Amino acid sequence: DGGITQSPKYLFRKEGQNVTLSCEQNLNHDAMYWYRQDPGQGLRLIYYSQIVNDFQKGDIAEGYSVSREKKESFPLTVTSAQKNPTAFYLCASSGYPMNTEAFFGQGTRLTVV
C-alpha cells in the first residue's frame, strides 16, 4: 500500500521538551515537505527537502529542525525554542517535475501540556 505515513497521530509534550514527528513515504518521491496547519492560517511551510542530505527552511522554520538521511524519511523535531508548538502538522511528498501532485500524510496533532 503506497503512500505517506505519519506517526504518531497524537502527541503530547511537556513544555521545555523536544519531540520528533515521523514521516515515511514509499512513493519514491524526491521532495518532502512539512507544513503546519492552524485554523484560519492555512498551510504554512516549515521545511522542505529536494534530495537526500539536503533541506531548506520554509516560512516558519524557527524552533524546528529536520533531517533527510534517507529518501523515504523526513522527521521533524519540534524543539523547546518553538514558542507555540500546539498545532496540526502535515507531511507531504512529491515527485519530479515539480508541478506534480503532492501526497499528504494523515497528520500529527501535537499538544503542549
Added chain:
Amino acid sequence: AQRVTQPEKLLSVFKGAPVELKCNYSYSGSPELFWYVQYSRQRLQLLLRHISRESIKGFTADLNKGETSFHLKKPFAQEEDSAMYYCALPSGTYKYIFGTGTRLKVLA
C-alpha cells in the same frame, strides 16, 4: 512575491445551489495551479489541476491569467462537498505555496 489568496474563510450554500470558491494568485511566469480538498477525518488530497482541464466530482476551475484567478466552481452543491478547500501554487523548486483555505458548508 509569489502568493495565493483565498479571500473567504467560510462559504455556506444550500444544497443544489451553485458554488464558487475564489482563488487569486501572484506569480511571475506561467503558473501551474491546483485545488486540494480535505474532507472531515481524511487526509488532504488533490482535487484537480488546471493543466488537466478536467472535471472532478462536478468541480471545474479555469485559469484566468488576466484576472490572475483560479476559482473553483460547481453548478449544484451536494452535502458531501462540505470540506476544507485549498488553492495551491508550486513555486520555484519543489516548493508549494498554499492559500489559507476556504471551508465550504453545504446546508440541507
